[in-house]
Amino acid sequence: MKQEVFESRHRDEWYVFEQWLQSLSGSKIIDRPKTGEPFPVLYRKICHHLALARTRQYSAALQERLHNLALEGHQYLYKNRTSMFLSFARFFVRDFPAAMRRHGRYLFWSCLAFFGVGFVTAWVVQVKPEFIYMLMDPTQVARMESMYEPGNEAIGRERGSDSDIMMFGFYIYNNISIGFRTFAGGLVFGIGSLFFLVFNGLVIGGIASHLTAAGMSSTFWPFVSGHSSFELIAIVIFGAVGLAIGRQMIAPGRKTRWGAVADQARDSLPLIYGGTTMLLIAAFVEAFWSSTTWPPNSFKYIVGISLWVLHILYFTLLGRHESRKRHG
């Protein structure tokens, strides 16, 4: 069939399809076409015409026009229609805790590297207080002490809301980059992740123990109790993902090394989203709740402990069904 005949035969259908696209895009207020066939039928026809135009070597301009129609139609027909709210809910109720269960082994080792080292360091600093100076400069230690000095109430000073927000931005930048570093360190056969876990364990355990011994528990612990659960668990999660990726680097099994890493990264993606969310919440709590002075310390402890309990309940109770299903 000659191009001219082909065009005159189908021109009306293309026109109706164009009307459809315009009405769907909503850029111009146009009613959906009342005449002609429904949208999916027309779309299939356009695809058919495009294939014909290609095999019959019709002119480039005609092919391009049909191609653009097909591409636009494809957009509307195959658009993802799951609502954002629903997929968010599904993620937090099911996918995130289920992914935690899949990574149980790595989470265990990550926990051990971080909390294990942290508690041991805390104990060592209690027994031998000078050990803290093996971990940090005296100037850093002095800065830490001045931050939580009960006398100057530095953390207790009611900051203006502007500096709260400033700290919020700082915490987000700082904490999330710690998380991402811990995760990205997995690419070096997991050594990087292990290093950051142990390093953070040493520093955090050491400082907490040192400040407690130095008599600053009345400012330090109420400050950190609120956001500690979100932040520390998130570090462990990022570490676990890093270890999982490192394991694939070391022992990819029957896959290629990078193929194994890519598969693992895709499987671990929920943990990265979840961990990032937790760090965002931690930054929010740290900036707007931890720095407040009006609640009594006991109240802050209650909030902190409740959040830890809620975390444990969340990860133990949710996602069980899904993880059973995956493993058959």
Add this chain to the structure above:
Amino acid sequence: MSDRLLDTTYDIATPEGVELRLPVAGFAPRCLAWMIDAIIKYTCLLVASIVANVMGEFGTGLMLLAAFFLLWLYNVLFEVMFNGATPGKKVLGLRVMNVDGTPVGWSGSIIRNLIRFIDVLPGAYLFGMLSIMLSKRMQRLGDLAGDTLVIYQPKQPARGRLNTVSPTPLTLPMSPDEQKAVVSFGERAALLNQDRANELARIIAPLTNDASTDTLRSHAAWIVGRKDEE
């Protein structure tokens, strides 16, 4: 065909059995789009900071919060709500899309814009640039993680009409590809100025002694099957 090797297109197969060709956009136009967006963002921040200055402490707080949301959510909101294009991309005719050719959604856009903070490392988008150069579909790391790509928004092709000439049968045998080239030229010729059209028409001179624009256009009219209307 050689143009398939030269073009930076990426084909997706649809269930309807045709291939859709997505023209993937490279580093330079994306860089320009980014600059336009950056100018818009910082202009907004500047205006906000002037307003905030008048309002005092409270204003500063609000302004920092606005800065936070502007810098983190600007791209996501525009990409999801306005057909995958931030204002900068719109100016450059670019568009973000899922790898399967569907419009980018919340999850894809959020991932690609969060991972932007890795693409920026270690400075001046070096990781992103390397990733664009090395990946097959010119994706930066955020695109790889979010399964998205940046394409040129297809434009409606301009098309001249062939109804002013009377169709003439071809005087020499031509392969389908060559016939297609003649038709494409015929349709384009009306949009070009006369000199340029003649210049292009002369390319065929070694094959025929009558290589004028009008001759080629009448051949094109014959190939597409136009009937003489006299």
